[in-house]
Amino acid sequence: MVEQLLYAIEVSLNGLMTGILYSLVALGFVLIFKASGVFNYAQGIMVLFAALTLVGLQAGQVPFAHLINAVFGTRIYSFGWNLPAIAAIALSAMVMVVLAMAVEKFILKFLVHQEPVILFMATIGLAYFLEGFGELMWGGEIKPLDLPLPVGISDTIESATFERFGYGFFIDKLDIAAACVAAVLVLSLVLFFQYSKIGRALRAVADDHQAALSVGISLRYIWVVIWSIAGIVGLAAGIMWGAKSGVQFSLSLIALKALPVLMLGGFTSIPGAILGGIIIGVGEKLFDFFMNPIIGGATENWFAYMLALIFLVFRPQGLFGERIIERV
Amino acid sequence: MLYREAGEFRTSYPDDSQTFPIAFDKFRYYAILAVLFVGVPFIVNDYWANAVLVPVLVWSIAALGLNILTGYCGQISLGTGGFMAVGAYSCYKLMTAFPDLNVVFCIFLSGFVTALVGIVFGVPSLRIKGFYLAVATLAAQFFLVWLFNGVPWFYNYSASGQITVPERTVFGIAVTGPYTEPWAKYLICMFFVFVLAWLARNLTRSSVGRSWMAIRDMDIAAEIIGVNPLKAKLQAFAVSSFFVGISGALFFSVYLGAVEASEAFGINQSFLVLFMVIIGGLGSIFGSFAGAAFIVLLPVLLKNLLVGRLSWPTDIATNSEFIIVGALIIFFLIVEPHGLAHLARLFKEKLRLWPFPH
Numbered sequence: 001m002v003e004q005l006l007y008a009i010e011v012s013l014n015g016l017m018t019g020i021l022y023s024l025v026a027l028g029f030v031l032i033f034k035a036s037g038v039f040n041y042a043q044g045i046m047v048l049f050a051a052l053t054l055v056g057l058q059a060g061q062v063p064f065a066h067l068i069n070a071v072f073g074t075r076i077y078s079f080g081w082n083l084p085a086i087a088a089i090a091l092s093a094m095v096m097v098v099l100a101m102a103v104e105k106f107i108l109k110f111l112v113h114q115e116p117v118i119l120f121m122a123t124i125g126l127a128y129f130l131e132g133f134g135e136l137m138w139g140g141e142i143k144p145l146d147l148p149l150p151v152g153i154s155d156t157i158e159s160a161t162f163e164r165f166g167y168g169f170f171i172d173k174l175d176i177a178a179a180c181v182a183a184v185l186v187l188s189l190v191l192f193f194q195y196s197k198i199g200r201a202l203r204a205v206a207d208d209h210q211a212a213l214s215v216g217i218s219l220r221y222i223w224v225v226i227w228s229i230a231g232i233v234g235l236a237a238g239i240m241w242g243a244k245s246g247v248q249f250s251l252s253l254i255a256l257k258a259l260p261v262l263m264l265g266g267f268t269s270i271p272g273a274i275l276g277g278i279i280i281g282v283g284e285k286l287f288d289f290f291m292n293p294i295i296g297g298a299t300e301n302w303f304a305y306m307l308a309l310i311f312l313v314f315r316p317q318g319l320f321g322e323r324i325i326e327r328v
Numbered sequence: 329m330l331y332r333e334a335g336e337f338r339t340s341y342p343d344d345s346q347t348f349p350i351a352f353d354k355f356r357y358y359a360i361l362a363v364l365f366v367g368v369p370f371i372v373n374d375y376w377a378n379a380v381l382v383p384v385l386v387w388s389i390a391a392l393g394l395n396i397l398t399g400y401c402g403q404i405s406l407g408t409g410g411f412m413a414v415g416a417y418s419c420y421k422l423m424t425a426f427p428d429l430n431v432v433f434c435i436f437l438s439g440f441v442t443a444l445v446g447i448v449f450g451v452p453s454l455r456i457k458g459f460y461l462a463v464a465t466l467a468a469q470f471f472l473v474w475l476f477n478g479v480p481w482f483y484n485y486s487a488s489g490q491i492t493v494p495e496r497t498v499f500g501i502a503v504t505g506p507y508t509e510p511w512a513k514y515l516i517c518m519f520f521v522f523v524l525a526w527l528a529r530n531l532t533r534s535s536v537g538r539s540w541m542a543i544r545d546m547d548i549a550a551e552i553i554g555v556n557p558l559k560a561k562l563q564a565f566a567v568s569s570f571f572v573g574i575s576g577a578l579f580f581s582v583y584l585g586a587v588e589a590s591e592a593f594g595i596n597q598s599f600l601v602l603f604m605v606i607i608g609g610l611g612s613i614f615g616s617f618a619g620a621a622f623i624v625l626l627p628v629l630l631k632n633l634l635v636g637r638l639s640w641p642t643d644i645a646t647n648s649e650f651i652i653v654g655a656l657i658i659f660f661l662i663v664e665p666h667g668l669a670h671l672a673r674l675f676k677e678k679l680r681l682w683p684f685p686h
Binding site: 039066067070106107110111114115116117118120121122124125126127128129130131132133135136253256259260262263267295298299301302305306308309312313316317318326 | 404452455456457458459460462463464466467469470471473474477478548595599602603606640641643644646647648649650651652653654655656657658661662665
């Protein structure tokens with residue numbers, strides 16, 4: 001019995017770590033939704049695109065190699081260099097900033113006064129575009145992400161818990177690193193929002209677009225900034241997921257899991273995204289653990305959505321969302 | 329010159345409230361119907377039926393269904409793929425459990441089964457609104473697909489986990505199974521499209537449809553003027569799921585013949601139908617057809633152009649397809665957020681004045 005309890009605790013700890021990764025993806029959604037009211041479906045693809053770019057840059061892949069070879073009959077694949085990790089990360093972050101500028105210039109600028117559902121559809125279009133573009137640029141095969149991140153089972157935790165409880169906990173070092181990265185990101189985002197000038201402008205825009213415009217805040221500049229930040233947060237999420245399971249196109253499906261996380265936490269709340277991620281991560285692992293013998297496996301596919309659905313029936317705005325006030 | 333309403337006098341309310349009040353429209357409608365029902369079956373070949381006509385018809389039914397829910401009642405749903413799976417699997421179970429039952433009834437019955445499931449998943453819409461509802465319907469999508477993959481009873485314990493359609497006939501002509509003639513496939517789909525489009529058109533201009541539109545425009549205000557939101561929303565979910573279920577049943581039994589839930593009815597299909605509705609035009613019957621045709625035919629066209637004409641490698645062509653479809657969607661939303669149906673309306677306005685616009 002004790003054995004099983006300890007096992008359940010281990011499962012939920014692992015779920016906790018997965019949940020933090022979910023919240024990293026959800027964070028990008030929240031940032032964009034807060035500042036521009038756009039429900040950015042493409043965030044998942046942005047995570048993937050960032051990770052693909054990172055791997056490609058690091059390995060010195062030639063972008064569009066396949067297309068160039070097909071059109072000109074050449075056989076080029078690689079520049080033949082390997083960038084150091086830091087340089088590759090910095091370059092990918094710059095690519096995400098360029099992407100943010102392009103999104104603002106070619107999409108958002110034209111859709112300013114449209115209904116939210118139209119903007120939502122536009123981001124789905126963007127997701128399609130980026131999916132094709134990313135694959136065309138870097139190729140579709142699964143790529144390992146080679147960064148100096150700690151991986152493997154943490155021996156210290158295992159031996160410490162074994163001495164204490166007579167049962168060693170298996171916890172991946174990478175998960176702990178991911179938790180640390182998430183903590184640092186959230187902390188710096190909160191500080192940035194609270195104390196920097198741009199952060200204040202961002203909060204003003206989130207409160208009221210027109211009032212923000214009237215005190216001289218440039219909406220378009222703010223949008224570029226927020227999409228860039230979301231892109232960089234996506235890059236961090238992409239690094240963590242990529243290190244865990246390789247950079248591949250199923251990453252964008254994992255990113256869909258960020259949606260119930262958002263709903264649980266509320267679309268507009270950063271702490272909500274983190275807490276929602278943890279609840280979903282732990283919940284789905286535990287549910288699978290207890291229900292697997294009864295109703296079969298792979299419940300992780302839908303558990304998060306069902307949980308969010310049931311939760312929302314009782315609290316429609318999520319845990320920390322702004323109260324929905326309706327006027328006729 | 330061709331298209332005008334001058335000289336047409338309507339003297340009674342039924343005259344005035346008919347679907348096609350202008351004689352030219354009515355004439356055109358019957359002409360198109362005649363061509364579709366009598367002309368096309370004689371000239372259709374295997375490629376045109378399987379790659380173009382049947383998928384367009386099947387997807388139009390799904391788009392009609394989602395348009396009722398999203399365009400007329402204002403509830404965004406991302407669960408269309410899941411509901412199509414319900415239609416397909418209930419059609420399969422009905423066909424195998426009652427081999428003597430006519431396949432047309434099986435398909436209609438699977439529509440009713442899907443309607444029931446739709447009502448169950450529509451209940452939360454009373455509390456959850458907007459994007460929250462859209463994500464909540466994802467629960468239906470993932471749960472239903474998981475259910476059909478995970479419970480062997482649904483696929484009759486077949487080893488592959490696939491469902492394969494048994495051969496069935498209507499008036500002695502095979503309409504499902506491997507030996508179906510292309511024209512028979514086409515005609516059975518056309519029959520369902522005709523019946524359902526007629527139903528959709530008349531539902532949406534009845535009091536039921538008006539209560540949906542009231543809910544869409546503002547649900548609290550609608551409640552105040554006496555529309556029962558519970559009834560209206562659940563009606564919309566039921567009718568929409570009925571359509572989507574029939575489309576799923578046809579998709580499985582007539583179009584593909586054998587499906588596997590997670591492949592054929594994944595989340596991508598839900599988005600595809602949503603695209604059709606938005607590109608075609610929210611709240612428009614014609615828009616559902618236009619959107620379905622656009623989204624189904626665009627990849628076919630691109631594939632013919634890129635692989636057939638320019639002989640690019642298929643993987644590059646697939647990726648370019650994604651890029652072009654994505655870019656076109658954004659382009660359309662920017663240029664014409666009200667969809668193809670609005671373009672058609674503008675064209676009609678132009679045509680009324682042609683050739684003397686001043």
